[in-house]
Amino acid sequence: MVWGFTAVLGKVITLAALPLVAWRMALTSLCLFFMARAWRTLGSFSAQQWVQMAAVGALIALHWLAFYGSVKLANASIGVLCMALAPIFSALLTPWLSKSAFSWRNLLLGLSVLPGMLLVVGGVDPRFYLGIAVGALSALLAAAFGLMNKELVAQVDALSLSFIEISIGGALMWLLLFYSSGSFAIPMPTAADWPNLIIFALFCTALPFALSNVALKQISAFSAQFAVNLEPIYGIVFAAWLLHETAQLTTQFYFGASVILLAVFAQVLLSMKARRA
Numbered sequence: 001m002v003w004g005f006t007a008v009l010g011k012v013i014t015l016a017a018l019p020l021v022a023w024r025m026a027l028t029s030l031c032l033f034f035m036a037r038a039w040r041t042l043g044s045f046s047a048q049q050w051v052q053m054a055a056v057g058a059l060i061a062l063h064w065l066a067f068y069g070s071v072k073l074a075n076a077s078i079g080v081l082c083m084a085l086a087p088i089f090s091a092l093l094t095p096w097l098s099k100s101a102f103s104w105r106n107l108l109l110g111l112s113v114l115p116g117m118l119l120v121v122g123g124v125d126p127r128f129y130l131g132i133a134v135g136a137l138s139a140l141l142a143a144a145f146g147l148m149n150k151e152l153v154a155q156v157d158a159l160s161l162s163f164i165e166i167s168i169g170g171a172l173m174w175l176l177l178f179y180s181s182g183s184f185a186i187p188m189p190t191a192a193d194w195p196n197l198i199i200f201a202l203f204c205t206a207l208p209f210a211l212s213n214v215a216l217k218q219i220s221a222f223s224a225q226f227a228v229n230l231e232p233i234y235g236i237v238f239a240a241w242l243l244h245e246t247a248q249l250t251t252q253f254y255f256g257a258s259v260i261l262l263a264v265f266a267q268v269l270l271s272m273k274a275r276r277a
Contacts, residue, residue, distance in 0.1 A: 010071045011072070012243075014192075019177055022173040024197065025061060025167075029166045045156060056149055059144050059169075061170065063145060069131075070131045074131025074135070081135070082135025083142065084113045087109060087143070097148055109270065119259060120132075120260070166206075
């Protein structure tokens with residue numbers, strides 16, 4: 001549920017997407033640093049593991065940049081809804097990133113959201129189309145890092161993994177921020193932004209991210225992606241309640257969103273049933 005709230009925070013915080021992600025990752029890295037297990041095992045990783053963790057950290061940072069770019073370009077409802085596309089990308093990327101066989105079943109389950117997505121696209125103002133495209137990119141990046149993380153969590157401590165990935169991803173975002181601005185001037189949050197950023201970093205990133213890495217030890221990346229895809233339900237409710245986004249969106253959008261959410265819910269139930277069989 002907490003990840004469903006992050007889109008609302010991303011919309012409320014006044015920073016643009018890039019400085020928002022840079023500050024989020026810096027504060028989250030600081031939170032994880034004070035959890036002793038996060039850095040106690042840093043010297044035990046191989047060079048190959050460091051390369052893999054750096055790659056995943058970069059993908060996580062780029063995913064968040066695309067996700068909050070979508071939220072800023074469109075709105076929180078569209079940003080979270082686009083994440084329902086991630087299982088499609090997960091099914092397509094699995095043979096290349098996780099050394100597993102391609103699954104037509106997983107692909108067909110993922111494709112079940114497309115009719116709803118077409119209704120959503122037809123039910124929003126054209127000025128939101130770029131936000132939808134960027135949101136689809138964020139779903140692709142989420143699928144990629146989820147598959148790569150599944151391989152890593154079997155090898156290393158989940159808390160240390162989270163600390164390294166967030167720290168490396170955050171460093172990348174700060175480098176991009178300094179490069180894009182052409183100076184070392186730091187975009188500072190406003191006084192009203194700071195409480196939201198702290199909640200963002202501690203309760204909506206550090207804790208759930210570390211717990212999701214622990215959960216990956218027990219479930220597949222595809223199943224984990226479905227669990228994350230329940231977040232649009234909370235995200236759309238929070239956006240309608242707190243941001244009053246119903247005024248920006250049409251009945252067709254919400255009908256399409258309902259189709260997507262029903263498809264995601266059915267995917268989760270079918271995935272759970274298949275695991276028990």
